[in-house]
Amino acid sequence: MDDFMKKFGSLLLVAVFAGAITLGTYKLFLEKPGYTIVTQDHEAKLVTTSYTPTSARGAGINEVDFTTAAEMTVNAVVHVKNVTINQGPANIMEFFYGSGRTQRPQVGTGSGVIISQDGYIVTNNHVIANSDQLQVTLNNNKTYNAEIIGTDPNSDIALIKIDADRNLPYLAFGDSDETKVGEWVLAVGNPFSLTSTVTAGIVSAKARALGSFDQSFIQTDAAVNPGNSGGALVNTNGDLIGINTAITSQTGSYVGYSFAVPSNIAKKVIEDIMEYGNVQKGILGISTIPMGSPYAIEKGINEIDGVYVAKVEEDSGAFDAELTEGDIIKKVDNVDIRRYSDLIGYIASKRPGDELIVSVLREKELFEVPVTLKERQTMIIPHLGFEIKNLTDKDKKTFKTKKGVKIIGVPETFRAYDLEGKVLISFGDEDINDIKDARTKFGRITRYGRTSVTMLNERGEKERLIIQ
Structure with a gap:
């Protein structure tokens, strides 16, 4: 029995050595090498799909520093509150006793940009329109009453002013003509009454037409929401290149694009208001x-x-x-x-x-x-749609008048009245001097209003037209 066990052990040892030699030979000479590295890091690995070298600092937005522009801008952008007092509906007590209607304040909010250390602020006309009281809150939460210096509804730009007890941080106008499509910009304002909000985007387009505005806008994809109106659009150098004005949205909130009045236009409007009192176009x-x-x-x-x-x-x-x-x-x-x-x-x-x-x-x-x-020598007057022009020296001699405007076009609804070629000389009891004067006076016509205009024909005869 012992001899049998010894022989069996010897055969088993020989078999193990033979197997080891055979396996080793296969591994060494016949099997193709393949290695698997096992680690304890189970995160997904990044695989490059291009051999193009990349920047050590990253690409795109990572290479742009917005902090300097943001720091230069936030303290010069203010929160504008427009308080309008509306008369409430009449009630039975007013009918019997003649008491005044209930006054209900409505508050609208927007933004503005300080453009001088003594408190001049540019904003949108629609932000301050019809206001009974204007309040401006700085980034340090101090609030001041503001006065309207001048407005231009055509460009939607307005100039207001506050009297602060110190010199204020302000932004200087940049050159919007130098702005490039694709350039990084920041929109700074007070959306939803949140103070000093900064959003980033690029210039999506320049000279973009927008609705009935007789000018062009800078289009950007920086997020702009209600309350941003009147705020600053700046480039990465902190230059003021636009005043944020409008968004395109079916919901009233930001959906992808916003528009700003270019700084060159805003600057010209502000300079005209300060120097002439109105816009020189x-x-x-x-x-x-x-x-x-x-x-x-x-x-x-x-x-x-x-x-x-x-x-x-x-x-x-x-x-x-x-x-x-x-x-x-x-x-x-x-x-x-x-x-x-x-x-x-x-x-x-x-x-x-x-x-x-x-x-x-x-x-x-x-x-x-x-x-x-x-x-401009011609324009369309509000409500009636008459096209009018300033009088030439020849017109003044023909009609024997120094004041008035000439009707050179009428809409179809007035064709039967034979108005074309006649001169409007008065609106109610007020003289009409030129086309600007006519626009202002005819702008007072309301839907249910009634007034009269006086005209001259080429024979010098006066004619009166009742408008209602």
């Missing part, structure tokens, strides 16, 4: 055909790179420079003009008397011509 004196309209498609001008001149106003800068129908404006000064919003956006930063160098394409020939901007 120069016009080129041309009208164009809207791209995409059936007429533009029919005339083959729908894809023109520039502004097609469809009509030139008499007594305008374009008229004096002999621009004509069919000309295509390609550039103004050093600014490329590719669409009408480019043109009106640039001209909105200019005044009557400013001279521009206009590049014009006429019958395949490109040339430059100087054009001096003039004040």
Whole structure:
């Protein structure tokens, strides 16, 4: 039995050694190498999909420092509160005793930007419109009463002022013409009454047309919400390049895009208000055909790179420079003009008397011509829709009047009254001096109001029209 166990043990030992030698030979000479590294880190691994070298600091937003611009801006942006007192509905006690109606204050909020150390603040006109009381709260929570210095509804810009007990931090206007599409910007304001909120985005587009505004806007995707209106749009250097004005939204809150009045336009409006008391607006004196309209498609001008001149106003800068129908404006000064919003956006930063160098394409020939901007000589008056123009010296002699405006177009509803070509000389008992005066006076007409206007025909006879 012992001999058997010894033989069995010897055979088992030989078998183990033989197996080890065979396995080792296979591993060493026949099996292809393959290694698996096992660690205790179970997080997903990053795999690069490109061999393009990347920046050690990262890419895009990680390379932009917003902190300096934010620090420079937040203390110069204020919270604006507009208090409007509305009369409540009449009640039975008022009917018997003549007591006053209940006064119910309504509060609207927005933002503003301090533009001088003595307390001048730029904001949106719609932020302070119809206010009975204005209050401005600084970033340090101090509140001051504010007065309105001037407004311009056309650009939606207003200037207000507070009297503080110290010099205030302020922002200087930057050059919005130098702003580039794709450039990083910050929107600073007070959305939903939250103070000193900073959001970041890029310039999505320049010279963007927006609704009925006769100017162009900077479009950005920085988050802007109700309460941001009147706040600052700044670049990463902290330069004020726009005043946040509007958003596109079906809900009333931010959904992707917002719009700002370019700083060059806002600066010009503010300077006009401070120097002249109103906005000095120069016009080129041309009208164009809207791209995409059936007429533009029919005339083959729908894809023109520039502004097609469809009509030139008499007594305008374009008229004096002999621009004509069919000309295509390609550039103004050093600014490329590719669409009408480019043109009106640039001209909105200019005044009557400013001279521009206009590049014009006429019958395949490109040339430059100087054009001096003039004040608008025609306009559409509110409510009635009459197109009117200032009187020329010839008109004054013909109608024997020194004041008034000439009707040069009427809507279809007034065609039967034979008004075209006549001169409006008074609104009620007040004289009409020029088209600006007419716009102000006719702006008072309400839906249920009733007034009269006096006109002159070419025979010098007065005619009266009752408007109701």
